[in-house]
Amino acid sequence: MTTDAVRPSDTAHPGRAVSQPTDDVPGPTIDTPYVIMLVRELLIALGEDPSRAGLLDTPSRVAAWWRDFLSPDPSAMATCFTETLASDQLVVVGGLSVWSLCEHHMLPMKLDTHVGYLADGTVLGLSKFGRIAQRYAGRLQMQERFTRQLADAVVAAIGSEDVAVAVHGVHLCMSMRGVRMETARTSTVQAGGRFRTDPLLSQQFLTLAGRRGAP
16 A cells, blocks of 8 residues: 655755655655754744744754754665574564654554565564664654565565564544544554465464554
8 A cells, every 4th residue: 555745846945856656765855954944934824933042953853853854874784593493383473563654644654564475584673673673763664564664675685585464553643633443553464475374373473463453
């Protein structure tokens, strides 16, 4: 399930490059001074006074947050280790809780993520799962796309299709706007290789991933 982002006209801001979301790790150039100006204009449009004490530094703080959030650590390279005793062993790493932004309403979504794979003489460094998840969460995103991207990244790292990812999401675009269903949760699963063809293995993964429950 994917959607195409609406691309602003290149003439909206002459000389300003417009980047498109891709399945690869993004490398946006954040124009911080311009973002500061936009936030200040937004406050004025909302009937606020950006020169009052409480809002004086708000545009700068908001711009700094956007810069940091959309610039995740690019050094999160997957590190694999040889371990012959881990052959054909199910490995599940859960509780990878990351924040992302819904690309439709630009509101936060909390993604509680679980990754499983079959070790075949090679294991992936545990801390790398969280770093990879943060890389794909640090952008305007969809939970469905995030789930697939994380699975594809782990497949590429271990060189095997035997990977499964389960994500339980809380979306503020549903919790605090529209229908305002505060307890709503969205779950997505991406399974490949033996996780797709072996019902027992798939159930083992879903059982372990479900023990921590939705966020």
